[in-house]
Amino acid sequence: MANEKMVYFYGAGIAEGNASMKNLLGGKGANLHEMASLGIPVPPGFTITTKVCVDYAETKKYHDDLKEIVDENMEKISKVVGKKFGDEENPLLISVRSGSRVSMPGMMDTVLNLGLNDKTLLGLIKQSGNERFSYDSYRRFMQMYGDVVMGIDHDNFEEILSAVKKETDVKLDTDLTTADLKEVIKRYKAMIKDKFHKEFPTDPNEQLWGAITAVFGSWNNERAIQYRKINSIPDNWGTAVNIVAMVYGNMGNDSATGVAFTRDPATGAKRFFGEFLINAQGEDVVAGIRTPQHITKKTADEWGAENGINEDERVKKYFSLEEFMPPAYNQLVDIYKKLENHYRDMQDMEFTIERGNLYLLQTRTGKRTGKAAIKIAVEMVNEGMITKKEAIMRVTPDQLDQQLHPMLDPEGIKGVKPIAKGLPASPGAVHGQIVFSAIDADEWVERGKKVILVRNETSPDDIKGMQVSQGILTATGGMTSHAAVVGRGMGKCCVVGCGDIVINYSNKKVEIPKFELTFNEGDVITLDGSTGRVYKGELPTMDPEFTEEYSIFMNWVDEFRTMGVKTNADTPEDAKRARDFGAAGIGLCRTEHMFFGGDRIKAVREMILAETLESREKALSKLLPLQEEDFYQIIKAMEGFPVIIRLLDPPLHEFLPHSDKDQKTMADEMNLSIEKIKQRVNSLHEFNPMLGHRGCRLGLVYPEINKMQITAILRAAARLIKEGVDAKPEIMVPLIGDVNEFIPVKKMSHKIAKEVFEEFGVTFKYEVGTMIEIPRAALLADTIAKEAEFFSFGTNDLTQMTFGLSRDDAGKFLPGYVEKKILPADPFQKLDQEGVGLLINWAVKKGREANDKLEIGICGEHGGEPSSVEFCYRTGFDYVSCSPFRIPIARLAAAQAAIKDKK
């Protein structure tokens, strides 16, 4: 540490750091340095590195030299701004803000106006000529410092503020007079002394170090840890501290503060877009306490038109920055263009206008919806700003996933009036039962409910509750409020700033005065995150509509993708949908679901209860034509692409009823005694069905089941071939642990194929392969590959068996494993590359050595999970197979893997 630079200064057109130093200076810090270098007006400041944070977290103390270095840098700020820290005449005030590698909105703590005390306050008054502003700044500082550094709960301050407001009969903070604010500050001091037996620090240096330590400490507060967990951010990254000279957006009506995006973060439209508040400090915008106004006249006009506000009134009450402060606006326009061109990506900026002077406080790559991500990526390629490869790497699979969320069915909502309207913060259409707190959301979801979290606003404490909710609805806040930013990040449907609703937390009601409606906790509503509309009850949704940019983007994806993508589909409908999503074939068609439809289950049960081969074959003969038709339709829907059909997999007891009532019904239907049924159910009972009589083990005891299914598959294909349809059936044997389990099925397939070829007078290519889902099969892949034409890794079961962990039972302790970092992630969600991956790697290597024509794929849930898809690519898979809705994600993940590989 001793020889490493601990502090980086910027200001007055120079900077010691730059944008590439995010790991060391945090995102916010690095970009401040970069902006300073670019000549963009930023208040001067310096950054204490993330390494100091990590070091402090370990040793609980600072390097001996740090204090001196910080003092030197404070001096440098002084020189630039011509103010002095702690000076009673012309005091330098600073902000102390955290900034880690990646943006963690609202998660880390900030202190503004630091350096104020009863004496420097007088200097501030003198310097600003604004007594009320100065006392307000002092009040805000005490509140923030008290909360963040001294650990005095926010409520203690709010209580006093409310009391004074009540006593003086005012509604808004801004209506408080200087005298009122003096009273507030007096009471703050008394409260801190009387209730907490502390003295509010008056020494600016004590304040400074208190704040620095609080920022470093906040890296490990619970909210931050929670956020990192959800977003897979390593704990050892640490945060930097940015100490920046204060500028004020709340110095009167010639001051303002705002946030802006170089393009629309919700739609991706190429329009300058943002919100600001007059006479406010930055936190006011993000916190969503006042609903802010538009930056450009154009968006303000649009908003006005949409909300039925006439132009005059709009310009009078809801003016835009463009109209209100043209010079600052024009300067901001120049800056945003410069920044987007410089960073070659959409920027999210914070700015403050102090008495007409514009300062940029932050710029960063803007979070965006999936739709926006695609549109921006495609348009930037068209604008020549980035390459196709960069475009592909810019859209995360999660963003693409958002694009695939269902929308409200236009037919279904025809004539249905929304009950409220807010801002369309994050797209998708969802319904759920109303809950009013994050804790309730968590509890209800635990009980299996789907909920919509309804709040005035959200805060970082709500992260977990937001995560589990279907969607989020807030009464206040704008498109950049906490709920909006976090909701978009999560790909969670979100409507914010919905002023139509009035929430009463205490009796758990939400009222919509406009329509005289009242909803209670548990009532169902539907949110449309793409329009901001809220509906009563559950409305029908439909598959997402895909934009032109989406098609262009996905075409590019396929240009760079080398690995195949197939689908898991059990019905012709699923097959068709998956084809539309870009699937080239079926990687897993499960046949057992077909056994449940209509009267089929009766024949299946007859088969299971049969005591002789003959009666079993009789029951199977009823199923044959039905299965043949199933396969006919599915293979037809996938014409030209291979269709892998897995032979029966689940244990037979899954087809029998287990309750007395259902057993009685079955007994009556089959004209059997209930005892007979109970007896068979008992005889099929298993202690560990996961490790029981299922998969290929069924077909080895009852080859006639395999015979029926293989016959159905090959007959269906033969019919199609005769009809001129390019059918490509493949037969997959599940749960192989030894090649000797595979060989009989392969032989049977060839025998049946010969018969079918003769009967139909056609020949066609078909393949016989196997799942690799038992560890032993992976270990002995070479022996199996000599016989099998393809391997399909069933990573669900392979994970269960490699971990010795039942997915159905792991719920009791697996979340704790992830929480305690025993495992980096739930291995059923993300493929365990270290352990299960080792086994897969071995099997692929051995399999290919033994059979260089072996086709290798995956058909477990992991086939649609991006990091797992990347693993499959690296391991040399021919394809991944996943559920229809995951197909585009798998395509993107595969393309990104290929691009990364070529780098």
Added chain:
Amino acid sequence: MANEKMVYFYGAGIAEGNASMKNLLGGKGANLHEMASLGIPVPPGFTITTKVCVDYAETKKYHDDLKEIVDENMEKISKVVGKKFGDEENPLLISVRSGSRVSMPGMMDTVLNLGLNDKTLLGLIKQSGNERFSYDSYRRFMQMYGDVVMGIDHDNFEEILSAVKKETDVKLDTDLTTADLKEVIKRYKAMIKDKFHKEFPTDPNEQLWGAITAVFGSWNNERAIQYRKINSIPDNWGTAVNIVAMVYGNMGNDSATGVAFTRDPATGAKRFFGEFLINAQGEDVVAGIRTPQHITKKTADEWGAENGINEDERVKKYFSLEEFMPPAYNQLVDIYKKLENHYRDMQDMEFTIERGNLYLLQTRTGKRTGKAAIKIAVEMVNEGMITKKEAIMRVTPDQLDQQLHPMLDPEGIKGVKPIAKGLPASPGAVHGQIVFSAIDADEWVERGKKVILVRNETSPDDIKGMQVSQGILTATGGMTSHAAVVGRGMGKCCVVGCGDIVINYSNKKVEIPKFELTFNEGDVITLDGSTGRVYKGELPTMDPEFTEEYSIFMNWVDEFRTMGVKTNADTPEDAKRARDFGAAGIGLCRTEHMFFGGDRIKAVREMILAETLESREKALSKLLPLQEEDFYQIIKAMEGFPVIIRLLDPPLHEFLPHSDKDQKTMADEMNLSIEKIKQRVNSLHEFNPMLGHRGCRLGLVYPEINKMQITAILRAAARLIKEGVDAKPEIMVPLIGDVNEFIPVKKMSHKIAKEVFEEFGVTFKYEVGTMIEIPRAALLADTIAKEAEFFSFGTNDLTQMTFGLSRDDAGKFLPGYVEKKILPADPFQKLDQEGVGLLINWAVKKGREANDKLEIGICGEHGGEPSSVEFCYRTGFDYVSCSPFRIPIARLAAAQAAIKDKK
């Protein structure tokens, strides 16, 4: 095939083959050739090789040249004996017998007297001068040939024979006159023609080829396949056919036939030992139809004394061969000595005396009891005949196992009179319920019964029933009867030739007229296979008594053994017993069994039902002193040796009652509502408990359980160390799948150790290691080995998870897997070296690379199975651990592995 010699001739002092050619000529054939070379009198003959059999099994036809070659060899026999095949004056008759690599007694078919027809019969009469003998030979030939070659069931012949006996009012076959036999033959021919529409072949060459083909075919008859399955003999070995000139032991009272052992096959005593029948053919002895007489005067005298027969009567009625035919006897003595010296092992010989001339028909390494195997091995070393290494390789682990069978407790049988006495054919003491057929035995055992199979005699059809029975009791037959030979081979307690009993199959009763006792099916009796005594009811047994030879032998075993042998033991008693058996430490001490004793289960249940950490700790504090005392006693019993204690492993629901009644009792005892208990039972329910919340996963959720157990272990050790006892505790963490599951337990152990060391003022070495029983742990063994001090392979679970096969549920299909050869053996009995073994090999290699001090062992059931022990040796294990009774077997298997390795 074309260029390989298909037929090998021997006779007249020369031989084309020798004893080393067992694979090609079969055991019987190779030894016939060897004996011929040694100048021992054998009738001339030739052997058709096993390769011809294998070739025939594949192609279903013979090589073009074979017929000519056989004819040439038949000519050679003719020349030696001066008789001609098919000649009407002086016909050559032959035996056609199978002979595979290893002896398969009674399993393969034999035809004697081949070459007889109505014409050659006249030649035989002329040549032998004995009409009755000749017709009897013809009758026997027709019966055997009809049965074996023509497939006409034995009963058809027996029926006719019985009818004629009844008509002529005679009891024994030997009482039938020539005229009677003529009638029998006439009726045989008629029966074959009328009932089966076949003609008995009269052409000797047709007979010859029919018999050869039948022998080859018999390799694949059901009994042979069954025998091979039980004895793990490959199907592709094939059998040879031996064609040998007939000699007759039934040419009158100057003729005899018998079997002899160079040493006692039951005890190993160095005494010539055997049985013979006057005027009989070989099969008569083995079939046990007549009880034979002794060969030596000494054993005949002993038998007489034991059965209270005075010397005169004994010499008159039960003369020995030594007394009856001194010259033949003396010649036989010379031969047996020559053979044992030549083969350097105990021989089992068949001989025939034809009109005073001795012929050896077979010699082979004699089957023996475990006790005999050890005694013979030790004595042969002492006699300088073999080396210690050879001695060790001569005793199979199965034979040693027999030695470890319990015996009747002499105290317990004091004053208890046996109800019957037979020959002590195979040692051990067992009890069970009487059944009268092999089929019944099988059925009763399926239903969970223990049975004693009681038969007049046994036949190869009974193999499976014998296998599943506790013991076998036969009314007839000698020490070399089918029941005796097979029983010894199986290590199955067996009493034969028990003339005291009278069996009535039809009403399922056995009577003992001497005591006027009647036993029904299902009644319990006890057999003592070491004395031949039979007792009513169940008698107390005791641990086996070990002979001096056993001790010597086991000392030699340990001289050559390099791998350690520990025991799985949960109690001080087991620990002591295992130590006596030679265990050097405990490889697995399960702690859960201790949780059930007495009142402990209450505290355990309190702990499980506890809702807070405090109440859980309170319950655990009750268990701590009890566990400490358990560990104190066990570690003490293993003083000087390491004791590996596994932390709690089973899921908690195993400790709760599951029936309503038991739950009610528990509720009353604990003063809780039954709902509360049901609720906890339900919340602990698992779909796949094998893959559920158990092993280290418990301790990670409830670290206080680990804390209690680790504290108890280390406190117990500390107390012992203080008392001067050399305590070596080791803590084993079960079910690890990731090193992160191990580290917290290791840290906790070190923390507790520090506290215990301080409290007791002592320090001692202890180790912390882990089970490797989850495939993932094996795969990631390197990361785990960096932290763990030892690995203990839990091959039970590792097998379950690697195969994806629940041991509890596999019973429904796993036997079929072995039967259909999908798997070579039940992987829960014999370690699957191909699959699970691959994983173990990997883990050992990776583990040792990461930690060269890592100690590696096995504690699954396989630790006491010989082929698995050999695998562990080859894989570089430090030790195997098994149940106390398997310790000597593991020691022997380890020594044999080391000796094989050095070869």
